[in-house]
Amino acid sequence: MSATIIDGKAFAASLRERVGAVAADFARAAGRQAGLTVVLVGEDAASSVYVRSKERASIAANIAGTVHRLPATTTQDELLALVATLNADPAVDGILVQLPLPKQIDSHAIIAAIDPDKDVDGFHPVNAGRLASGLPGFVPCTPLGCLMLLKDRLGSLSGLEAVVVGRSNIVGKPMAQLLLAESCTVTIAHSRTRDLAATVGRSDIVVAAVGVPELVRGAWIKPGATVIDVGINRVTLADGTSKLVGDVAFEEAADVAGAITPVPGGVGPMTIAVLLRNTLVSAYRREGLALDESAL
Numbered sequence: 001m002s003a004t005i006i007d008g009k010a011f012a013a014s015l016r017e018r019v020g021a022v023a024a025d026f027a028r029a030a031g032r033q034a035g036l037t038v039v040l041v042g043e044d045a046a047s048s049v050y051v052r053s054k055e056r057a058s059i060a061a062n063i064a065g066t067v068h069r070l071p072a073t074t075t076q077d078e079l080l081a082l083v084a085t086l087n088a089d090p091a092v093d094g095i096l097v098q099l100p101l102p103k104q105i106d107s108h109a110i111i112a113a114i115d116p117d118k119d120v121d122g123f124h125p126v127n128a129g130r131l132a133s134g135l136p137g138f139v140p141c142t143p144l145g146c147l148m149l150l151k152d153r154l155g156s157l158s159g160l161e162a163v164v165v166g167r168s169n170i171v172g173k174p175m176a177q178l179l180l181a182e183s184c185t186v187t188i189a190h191s192r193t194r195d196l197a198a199t200v201g202r203s204d205i206v207v208a209a210v211g212v213p214e215l216v217r218g219a220w221i222k223p224g225a226t227v228i229d230v231g232i233n234r235v236t237l238a239d240g241t242s243k244l245v246g247d248v249a250f251e252e253a254a255d256v257a258g259a260i261t262p263v264p265g266g267v268g269p270m271t272i273a274v275l276l277r278n279t280l281v282s283a284y285r286r287e288g289l290a291l292d293e294s295a296l
């Protein structure tokens with residue numbers, strides 16, 4: 001293995017610490033803590049774990065974390081009513097409705113009902129439009145975390161060839177917009193891309209976010225490239241045990257890449273740290289207090 005391992009866990013811990021210090025400054029200046037409200041509908045096991053982590057991380061970072069836990073039978077109108085209440089609550093700076101939602105609820109309708117200026121997930125179409133137009137708004141947490149890791153490793157990204165493998169609204173599309181805004185030459189690859197190996201092979205930056213275990217092979221990677229693996233896939237091994245793997249064949253890629261994120265411990269821990277950062281940014285904006293957002 002020759003690649004540098006990008007330690008997302010350590011980077012996220014230091015971001016959470018910076019957010020915690022600035023959140024304490026905010027509380028002194030505003031006379032209240034920044035507030036993040038998470039809404040969980042139903043009892044999906046993975047979602048429950050994520051939500052508890054978000055609640056704990058908020059409190060540790062001097063942000064008031066509140067969770068509304070609603071039954072799986074909640075109707076769309078009931079959830080819309082809760083979102084309207086949170087939109088109107090001045091103590092709430094960030095609203096996050098945990099996805100996926102039960103099938104009787106249209107998640108697009110719920111996301112569209114969140115005040116875009118409290119949409120710390122960056123999922124509202126207004127925030128997607130702001131990102132595409134270069135306007136201030138909120139950027140989805142996972143791709144913003146990936147960008148932070150890339151800039152920490154590479155400094156300027158200007159002129160670099162970048163490929164994003166995957167075109168989801170939550171990761172692939174916003175990731176491509178962020179890289180474009182950094183003046184990369186960006187390709188978005190997906191399941192219908194004809195020659196994925198060649199597309200990856202000319203890229204200085206590879207962001208893999210397709211949800212296919214070890215799709216991106218080491219032999220495809222340009223020597224020295226920076227590889228960011230967003231995938232978290234549980235696979236069963238021959239002996240019946242299971243392990244987590246990314247969308248990149250890590251051992252192969254680490255022999256060729258200049259730097260690579262591991263799974264777990266790479267991109268994963270960044271998501272919650274950026275969520276806290278977005279919540280604090282929202283609080284400063286909503287109170288009209290000055291903050292150097294680029295330093296967070």
Ligand code: GUN
Pocket residue numbers: 050096097098099100121141271
């Ligand atoms: N479910 C899994 N990840 C996320 C996330 O980042 N935000 C929301 N709202 N739901 C999720």
